[in-house]
Amino acid sequence: MGRDLFDGSPAARRLFETADGALGYSLSALCFEGPAERLQETQHAQPALFTTSLACLEAAREQGPLPDAAFVAGHSLGEFSALVAAAALDFKAGLRLVQERGRLMQQAAEASPGAMAALIGLDEEAVRAICQATGAELCNLNAPGQIVIGGSEQAIDAALPLALERGAQRGVRLKVSGAFHTSMVLSARDGMARAVTQAPLHDPRVPIIANTSAEPLTTAAELREELVEQMTSPVQWQRSVETLRARGVDAVIEFGPGRVLTGLVRRIDRSIAVRNVSDLASAAPRTPAAPSPP
Numbered sequence: 001m002g003r004d005l006f007d008g009s010p011a012a013r014r015l016f017e018t019a020d021g022a023l024g025y026s027l028s029a030l031c032f033e034g035p036a037e038r039l040q041e042t043q044h045a046q047p048a049l050f051t052t053s054l055a056c057l058e059a060a061r062e063q064g065p066l067p068d069a070a071f072v073a074g075h076s077l078g079e080f081s082a083l084v085a086a087a088a089l090d091f092k093a094g095l096r097l098v099q100e101r102g103r104l105m106q107q108a109a110e111a112s113p114g115a116m117a118a119l120i121g122l123d124e125e126a127v128r129a130i131c132q133a134t135g136a137e138l139c140n141l142n143a144p145g146q147i148v149i150g151g152s153e154q155a156i157d158a159a160l161p162l163a164l165e166r167g168a169q170r171g172v173r174l175k176v177s178g179a180f181h182t183s184m185v186l187s188a189r190d191g192m193a194r195a196v197t198q199a200p201l202h203d204p205r206v207p208i209i210a211n212t213s214a215e216p217l218t219t220a221a222e223l224r225e226e227l228v229e230q231m232t233s234p235v236q237w238q239r240s241v242e243t244l245r246a247r248g249v250d251a252v253i254e255f256g257p258g259r260v261l262t263g264l265v266r267r268i269d270r271s272i273a274v275r276n277v278s279d280l281a282s283a284a285p286r287t288p289a290a291p292s293p294p
Contacts, residue, residue, distance in 0.1 A: 001032070002048075005055045005059050009058065012059045016028040016031075018091065018092060019095055030044060040175075041106065041177070042177050046101060047102060049257065053256030057081075059277075067251075070248070071209055071249060075237050075260075075261055079227070080227075082208050086205050088205075096195075096199075106177060107188065109184075114152055114178045114179025115153050116148055117148065117160055117172060117174060118174060119146075119171050122163060124147060126167070130163055134156075134158040134162060135152065136151035137179070141235065141238050143237070146267070151182060152184070180231075181231070181232065181233060188232075192228050197224065199224075201223050201224060202220055203218065211226070212226060212230050213236065242268065250273060252273070255277045258278060262274050
């Protein structure tokens with residue numbers, strides 16, 4: 001992950017080298033060479049995804065000016081990348097916060113083992129009813145008909161067949177180490193609150209759409225509260241995209257490995273033009289793809 005960015009973009013390489021020095025281990029080697037099992041651990045995966053996402057942004061900036069952003073947004077961990085993109089936090093301070101978040105979340109997951117699953121083909125009301133019946137909780141409201149739930153193994157074991165019984169097209173367990181964005185990681189909140197209090201956060205240059213409320217945040221105080229609340233609250237991604245569209249946004253760029261958010265934006269509102277920057281090749285200047293016909 002990210003090797004082509006490191007090899008082909010001086011700006012991205014500087015970011016990886018900065019991360020290596022700040023973390024005290026070679027994040028770049030872990031990203032490029034593995035082992036995959038270690039990279040997938042929450043305490044390593046979060047700094048790796050944060051750094052690679054911002055390396056995509058830096059590689060794109062290096063190749064030419066990007067359009068001025070009216071808003072920024074990020075899904076879960078991606079909210080920290082959005083903070084850096086909006087100049088509310090510098091990269092090294094963001095990396096330290098992300099490292100601590102990953103450590104705290106992994107610690108919480110080990111203390112209270114849990115699971116997450118994506119339910120396809122049900123609306124929010126139906127999924128809430130399933131959660132109420134099984135003890136599961138909402139984690140990510142990603143797009144119409146795509147909602148992630150989390151909870152204990154027993155809760156997810158009960159929720160999956162019930163979802164199919166009530167009309168879900170599929171129920172897919174996610175490869176995660178805990179039930180993130182649920183009450184099962186409450187033990188991580190106090191530590192995260194201390195870390196956020198100490199972080200040098202600034203008012204963002206452009207508003208950040210909050211995971212927890214799907215509303216724009218414009219002050220450092222609001223951001224501090226958000227970064228703690230989002231650990232145990234559902235990610236309101238569908239509503240976030242709807243907020244962007246309602247405020248006049250008609251084109252978005254996703255920075256980071258993979259194309260998940262690009263696909264979700266298309267499912268939420270096909271009138272929004274999307275561009276994905278996930279590697280060196282896609283960082284080259286281009287016009288965002290035209291909106292799909294309704």
